[in-house]
Amino acid sequence: MNHDQLVIAGKAFNSRLFTGTGKFNDQKTMVAALQASGSELVTMALKRIDMQHKEDDILAPLIKNGMNLLPNTSGARNAKEAIFAAELAREALQTNWIKLEIHPDPKYLLPDPIETLKAAETLANKGFVVLPYVHADPVLCKHLEAAGCAAVMPLGAPIGSNKGIKTAEFLEIIIEQANIPVIVDAGLGAPSHAALAMEMGADAVLVNTAMAVADDPIAMSGAFAKAVQAGREAYLAGLGGQSQVAIASSPLTAFLEAG
Amino acid sequence: MKIDINEQSIEIDEKSNIEQLLVRLDSPLKGSAIAVNQKIISRSEWAHYQLKENDQVSLFQAIAGG
Numbered sequence: 001m002n003h004d005q006l007v008i009a010g011k012a013f014n015s016r017l018f019t020g021t022g023k024f025n026d027q028k029t030m031v032a033a034l035q036a037s038g039s040e041l042v043t044m045a046l047k048r049i050d051m052q053h054k055e056d057d058i059l060a061p062l063i064k065n066g067m068n069l070l071p072n073t074s075g076a077r078n079a080k081e082a083i084f085a086a087e088l089a090r091e092a093l094q095t096n097w098i099k100l101e102i103h104p105d106p107k108y109l110l111p112d113p114i115e116t117l118k119a120a121e122t123l124a125n126k127g128f129v130v131l132p133y134v135h136a137d138p139v140l141c142k143h144l145e146a147a148g149c150a151a152v153m154p155l156g157a158p159i160g161s162n163k164g165i166k167t168a169e170f171l172e173i174i175i176e177q178a179n180i181p182v183i184v185d186a187g188l189g190a191p192s193h194a195a196l197a198m199e200m201g202a203d204a205v206l207v208n209t210a211m212a213v214a215d216d217p218i219a220m221s222g223a224f225a226k227a228v229q230a231g232r233e234a235y236l237a238g239l240g241g242q243s244q245v246a247i248a249s250s251p252l253t254a255f256l257e258a259g
Numbered sequence: 260m261k262i263d264i265n266e267q268s269i270e271i272d273e274k275s276n277i278e279q280l281l282v283r284l285d286s287p288l289k290g291s292a293i294a295v296n297q298k299i300i301s302r303s304e305w306a307h308y309q310l311k312e313n314d315q316v317s318l319f320q321a322i323a324g325g
Contacts, residue, residue: 020325030323045324046292048317051267051284059290059321074324087299088319092292094302159325208325 004236006203008181009097009129009150011068013040016198017228018070018183019221020044020208021058023160029217031061037211037221043070043099046089059093070131072099078112079119086123098123099153101133109159113140117147124148133185136167141174141182152178153206155186156197160209162189165196175201191220191227198231199239264316277305280316290321 005012019039024030034042042062062069071089076082079102086098100123102116103109111134123130129150134140136154144152154174157163164187165171175182181203188194189210197205207224214220260273264284271280277293277300293300294317300308310316 021323022325024323043325044321046319047322048265049286049320051265051318054286057287057290058323059287069321071321072324084299088292088294089321091299091302092290092319092321206325 004232006181008131013204014038015040015225015228016204016232017194017225018042018204018206019211020206021062022208023212024217025212027056027058027061030212031065033211033217033221034062034067035065036218036225037207038225039067041068041070043072043206043208044093045072045074046085046092047075068097069093069095070097070099071095072101072133073119074101074103076102076119077104077115078102079115079122082115082119083122083126086119086128087126090128096127097129097131097150099131099133103159111135111155113137116140117143120144120149121147131183136170136174138170138173138177142177145178145180149180151181151183151203153183153185156184156193157187157189159186161187162210163187164189164193168196168200171197171202172200191223194224195227195231195234198228199234201235204228260310260312262310262312262314262316265318271310275310277308277310277316280310281305281318284318286318287320292319293317294319 006016015038017037017039018041019034019037020043071093073082073085076085082102102112116132120130120132124147131151131153132144133153141152156165183204184197184202185206188207194205211217211221296315
């Protein structure tokens with residue numbers, strides 16, 4: 001039995017690896033990869049469908065595999081659109097959980113802090129479990145916590161960039177100050193990046209692109225699962241401090257000086 | 260009568276409701292959300308909500324995403 005559960009808004013998770021469903025080559029690979037990841041919370045998007053080209057039914061296999069769904073508001077460019085998207089997602093998926101993401105600029109997909117805070121306040125008041133995707137901004141994260149968000153999702157690097165954790169110093173401050181779970185989202189391109197986030201004390205990470213675009217997405221998802229677990233165990237074990245100079249691991253024995 | 264769905268004009272029977280529209284479009288009821296004239300119509304109202312001539316219907320569906 002796992003005693004190290006993560007609890008968000010009263011829901012307990014055994015896995016601290018959350019996953020996205022985008023960019024996989026096909027649905028069969030996606031489902032197998034998500035299973036290999038051990039993830040219990042998966043993100044998805046909502047789209048106004050093109051009547052000419054209907055999309056695959058993504059929902060059925062996820063529900064069949066017992067995944068909890070975390071719809072996002074991707075595509076929203078301001079608070080008003082995000083609130084509308086959240087309400088649509090609640091209708092479509094019958095969940096009040098929402099990954100709030102508002103990124104007006106398609107080049108870097110960086111989240112808009114002002115619109116995100118506005119939307120978070122409204123959605124929390126409407127009873128949503130709000131998980132906002134934000135820049136690694138400690139002050140903003142405190143505001144979002146005060147607004148009633150269930151967790152914060154600061155970024156490591158731009159979405160899909162696979163660059164790893166470029167915001168480490170600020171993530172550390174966010175983690176130190178937060179009274180709600182901190183989920184490092186976006187930019188994690190290798191299992192070592194995920195392990196680093198967990199060693200720093202993140203409560204969970206969210207990974208999508210790095211799994212989906214790997215040569216072998218299923219094996220990569222398994223590798224991420226191990227890295228997240230190892231990072232978490234290292235954090236709980238308490239990492240040793242760093243030093244500028246060497247500190248001998250073996251006693252410097254007397255024979256070196258013997259003459 | 261004529262309605263617009265996702266900016267495409269279609270003919271439907273008079274007094275059709277939302278549920279009948281989705282069946283006609285062969286669209287899954289699960290994972291879908293509907294707005295009529297920018298107002299979200301809750302799933303529990305679909306069977307009763309009668310569409311009117313020139314209604315602007317938006318149909319949304321869950322898709323893969325990160």
